[in-house]
Amino acid sequence: MKMGRFVTTTHVLFYAIIMISCNHPKTTVLSNCNIPSHPSANSILLSNGKIIDIGSNLSADRSIDLKGGFVYPGFSDSHMHLVGYGKSLEKLDLVGTTSVSEIKNIVSDFYDKSNKWIEGRGWDQNDWQKIKYPTKEDLDAVAKEQPVYLRRIDGHAAWVNSKVLSICGIDENTEDPDGGKIIRDENGYPTGIFIDNAIDLIEKFIPKDTSVDKKRYIEKAQESLNKFGLTSIHDAGTDIETINILKELIQENKLSIRVNAMLNNNINDYNFYLKNGSERINNFLFVNSVKIYFDGAMGSRGAYLLEPYSDDKENVGLTVTSEDEVRKKVKIFNKAGFQVAIHCIGDKANRIALDIFEDTNNKLYRNRIEHAQIIHEDDIDRFFDLGVIPSMQSIHCTSDMYWIDERLGNNRVHRAYPWSSLLKSGSIIPGGSDAPVESPDPLLGIYASITRKDLNNWPDGGWFPEQCMTIDQAISSITEWSAYSMFAEKFYGSIEKNYLADFTVLNQNLSEIDPEDVPEVNILYTIVNGKIVYQYDQ
Numbered sequence: 385m386k387m388g389r390f391v392t393t394t395h396v397l398f399y400a401i402i403m404i405s406c407n408h409p410k411t412t413v414l415s416n417c418n419i420p421s422h423p424s425a426n427s428i429l430l431s432n433g434k435i436i437d438i439g440s441n442l443s444a445d446r447s448i449d450l451k452g453g454f455v456y457p458g459f460s461d462s463h464m465h466l467v468g469y470g471k472s473l474e475k476l477d478l479v480g481t482t483s484v485s486e487i488k489n490i491v492s493d494f495y496d497k498s499n500k501w502i503e504g505r506g507w508d509q510n511d512w513q514k515i516k517y518p519t520k521e522d523l524d525a526v527a528k529e530q531p532v533y534l535r536r537i538d539g540h541a542a543w544v545n546s547k548v549l550s551i552c553g554i555d556e557n558t559e560d561p562d563g564g565k566i567i568r569d570e571n572g573y574p575t576g577i578f579i580d581n582a583i584d585l586i587e588k589f590i591p592k593d594t595s596v597d598k599k600r601y602i603e604k605a606q607e608s609l610n611k612f613g614l615t616s617i618h619d620a621g622t623d624i625e626t627i628n629i630l631k632e633l634i635q636e637n638k639l640s641i642r643v644n645a646m647l648n649n650n651i652n653d654y655n656f657y658l659k660n661g662s663e664r665i666n667n668f669l670f671v672n673s674v675k676i677y678f679d680g681a682m683g684s685r686g687a688y689l690l691e692p693y694s695d696d697k698e699n700v701g702l703t704v705t706s707e708d709e710v711r712k713k714v715k716i717f718n719k720a721g722f723q724v725a726i727h728c729i730g731d732k733a734n735r736i737a738l739d740i741f742e743d744t745n746n747k748l749y750r751n752r753i754e755h756a757q758i759i760h761e762d763d764i765d766r767f768f769d770l771g772v773i774p775s776m777q778s779i780h781c782t783s784d785m786y787w788i789d790e791r792l793g794n795n796r797v798h799r800a801y802p803w804s805s806l807l808k809s810g811s812i813i814p815g816g817s818d819a820p821v822e823s824p825d826p827l828l829g830i831y832a833s834i835t836r837k838d839l840n841n842w843p844d845g846g847w848f849p850e851q852c853m854t855i856d857q858a859i860s861s862i863t864e865w866s867a868y869s870m871f872a873e874k875f876y877g878s879i880e881k882n883y884l885a886d887f888t889v890l891n892q893n894l895s896e897i898d899p900e901d902v903p904e905v906n907i908l909y910t911i912v913n914g915k916i917v918y919q920y921d922q
């Protein structure tokens with residue numbers, strides 16, 4: 385009897401163990417690591433893509449030795465362009481070019497007289513010795529028979545050759561479209577530069593990317609982004625085709641970056657969602673937001689300003705969507721439960737967007753202003769008061785600081801990129817890169833946030849250094865604040881129990897090194913959903 389009971393108990397135990405090991409999902413421990421947000425812990429226990437525990441010497445079915453690396457919540461880019469970034473990896477990269485002749489050399493290398501469009505991106509005449517727009521003749525000299533189409537670094541201007549003008553049927557009789565400008569010579573002939581909505585006159589003739597192209601761009605983009613330590617991004621303007629590709633990648637278990645999609649303000653892209661409401665798939669795709677362009681950009685003098693440009697006294701910039709239209713859309717989308725993100729660069733665009741949100745706003749929608757670059761003093765507190773999130777890209781500050789005083793003049797240039805003022809008033813600032821406008825490298829973003837200097841340490845002491853972020857704020861901007869702005873802060877963006885297991889593992893503690901050393905920090909591991917998607921290879 386005694387014996388029998390023993391046998392039975394052992395059997396029960398035996399089966400119980402089998403049952404537990406079968407039903408219990410496999411656990412993984414990240415061991416031998418430093419966790420700046422949990423200084424007394426050295427390991428993180430994961431299961432099913434989530435954090436189960438954080439503590440000392442935890443054990444699990446499987447262990448990953450992080451070799452003393454510093455574990456941060458997975459870095460998140462709050463504003464970039466996923467397909468555009470992937471595509472840029474296949475285009476002529478003109479970022480950092482210092483003259484027209486350098487660009488001519490690059491173009492001539494790709495010139496094969498075929499009818500395939502030579503596309504490039506990243507030129508910036510403000511970085512050249514002769515600061516003026518280039519011309520079609522510059523390109524004709526090296527590429528006469530093949531269309532050449534080169535977008536400016538901010539995407540708000542395009543430079544083309546004569547072949548493109550003839551393909552598109554553009555000549556001195558072509559009128560400027562609303563919200564756009566064709567730059568002309570003294571006789572009214574187009575010089576080859578197109579600003580803002582005028583770019584559409586050309587875009588419609590460029591052979592469209594197929595869905596196969598787009599899928600390849602996304603796969604290239606995510607691989608590169610994972611290398612930079614990014615585990616999630618906010619896609620600032622997503623079309624329905626891209627959403628379907630992302631769903632396909634999720635199904636194929638191939639998506640290695642979480643995407644918060646801000647839908648394009650285009651009926652074909654948002655109509656389905658307006659009818660059916662927001663969507664979240666496997667915590668890899670979030671659709672709960674619509675992006676609307678309001679004004680242009682500063683580089684091309686399209687940002688909408690309260691007072692005219694200091695270097696163009698007749699010009700206050702432009703709006704690419706009318707104020708009435710923006711107001712109408714905010715009402716419609718908020719009513720349907722969607723967050724609205726409005727692109728605003730100039731101080732007037734920002735003020736009007738705040739007015740619109742004030743009229744229709746409910747803090748629950750966490751409406752956002754993308755870029756929020758130039759903000760009048762009177763409008764700083766309104767962001768926090770109205771619950772409107774300024775979604776900013778610190779690296780734009782250090783790219784623009786060389787010339788923005790010419791655009792704005794000394795009396796108002798301090799209104800540019802006022803991070804500290806916004807943070808002091810209570811706002812959070814989700815941080816992004818606007819890639820492919822800038823590099824998506826989040827360490828460059830952190831460096832710009834805490835120094836307001838370029839990589840050559842210029843200017844001494846930083847550009848309006850009183851507006852710098854602290855290192856803690858800069859880290860929050862690409863972790864928890866990014867999560868908040870996509871309604872995910874209760875399960876994403878921090879290292880806490882039950883949060884998603886996304887981590888960026890560095891070889892240094894960002895809070896303990898000199899700010900100047902931040903760009904040199906190495907990404908040791910990028911972990912998404914508990915899986916290593918990038919590993920540093922020495």
Ligand SMILES: [Zn+2]
Nearest residue numbers: 463464620818
């Ligand atoms: Zn953007």
